């Protein structure tokens with residue numbers, strides 16, 4: 001097994017912070033029509049030393065193992081980060097515990113970054129705004145709908 005495969009299997013054996021967060025301040029969703037995968041991330045903020053920091057993050061992934069592993073690691077990495085620090089994180093940073101992603105899997109990390117950015121953008125004023133009831137739909141529910149109507153679906157194009 002390659003080093004990447006090894007780390008991947010370890011990460012998905014015990015994913016962290018998986019599942020909806022009922023008291024989240026913000027939620028972001030990204031879908032990729034090419035592979036059909038979706039990632040949703042919830043953020044809860046706190047205030048520390050006058051700065052807004054991520055208190056906790058959780059995710060749902062209806063997709064491949066790599067996106068689950070990266071989302072799990074990313075939600076751990078985000079704890080305690082300020083919004084500015086979180087905004088500065090690239091998909092490479094978020095997936096760094098796995099090591100470099102194979103070319104076919106780079107977009108999996110980008111999905112997680114996209115969900116994070118969407119969640120950060122959904123709380124632009126720094127006010128804690130609860131997710132709309134619509135965005136509280138489960139990912140599986142969204143996937144079963146023929147059309148996304150929330151408008152939160154962002155297409156991540158492969159580079």
Ligand code: FES
Nearest residue numbers: 035037064067108
């Ligand atoms: Fe599409 Fe991994 S194969 S997110």
